[in-house]
Amino acid sequence: MEKEKKSITIKSDPKNISKARRFVEIIAKQYGFNDSQIFDIKVASGEAISNAIEHGSPLGAKSNITVEADFSKNCLELKVIDRGIFKKQVKVDNPDPRHRGRGIPFMLALMDTVTIKEGKKGTTVKLIKKLK
Amino acid sequence: MEVNDYEDLSIIRAEGEIDHWRATELEQKIDDAIRGSENDVIVDFSDLTYIDSGGISVLFVQLKKLIEKERRMIVVTENKNIIKILRLVNIINQKNFELKPNLEQAKRIIN
Numbered sequence: 001m002e003k004e005k006k007s008i009t010i011k012s013d014p015k016n017i018s019k020a021r022r023f024v025e026i027i028a029k030q031y032g033f034n035d036s037q038i039f040d041i042k043v044a045s046g047e048a049i050s051n052a053i054e055h056g057s058p059l060g061a062k063s064n065i066t067v068e069a070d071f072s073k074n075c076l077e078l079k080v081i082d083r084g085i086f087k088k089q090v091k092v093d094n095p096d097p098r099h100r101g102r103g104i105p106f107m108l109a110l111m112d113t114v115t116i117k118e119g120k121k122g123t124t125v126k127l128i129k130k131l132k
Numbered sequence: 133m134e135v136n137d138y139e140d141l142s143i144i145r146a147e148g149e150i151d152h153w154r155a156t157e158l159e160q161k162i163d164d165a166i167r168g169s170e171n172d173v174i175v176d177f178s179d180l181t182y183i184d185s186g187g188i189s190v191l192f193v194q195l196k197k198l199i200e201k202e203r204r205m206i207v208v209t210e211n212k213n214i215i216k217i218l219r220l221v222n223i224i225n226q227k228n229f230e231l232k233p234n235l236e237q238a239k240r241i242i243n
Contacts, residue, residue: 054152
């Protein structure tokens with residue numbers, strides 16, 4: 001398949017998160033990932049988007065979050081881009097649901113590569129899954 | 133989501149997708165079941181298709197409460213993806229946690 005880039009931008013509101021997950025699901029399906037892989041991709045990107053809504057939205061629900069999808073070299077690359085500083089979660093085994101600590105281990109476990117880039121203008125979480 | 137107190141058991145049914153934003157709802161339902169009876173709690177995920185770390189956190193918090201009361205949490209699902217997540221966080225090997233493929237088998241271990 002030809003290299004191409006697709007994206008969706010949502011307002012930073014919890015009610016939009018399932019829409020963004022659906023976007024990711026459709027893209028992953030188009031590139032031929034199986035159900036199990038699609039599930040992994042959905043959960044990992046869902047975690048990144050949840051973090052962006054919670055921590056990367058200085059204007060609250062008026063903030064924008066963009067999810068970009070790019071497929072090349074047999075890899076799906078997803079970028080979740082927000083306008084905040086990534087909140088570092090310390091205890092990954094903290095069972096308190098108010099902590100988002102489990103989100104990052106989920107991304108790491110379910111994707112092949114996870115990178116978190118913090119800049120002055122915001123944070124980009126890059127998630128890569130290889131098509132096997 | 134609905135709660136059925138069926139044959140003295142507290143059964144919570146959660147369908148569709150549980151993410152960070154629906155996790156509070158799940159937490160409340162399990163709380164009600166814990167307070168509403170002295171029984172083990174069955175969490176029926178038969179029709180659940182998605183769970184994230186928010187939902188998993190709720191399971192851990194509620195399992196801890198049940199352990200303190202010497203009661204069990206029995207999660208029902210056959211969905212390979214959901215089971216993959218439960219294994220990933222190792223809740224499957226926690227004390228007082230049981231995984232069953234269907235509601236009948238879940239009820240059987242209580243009776």
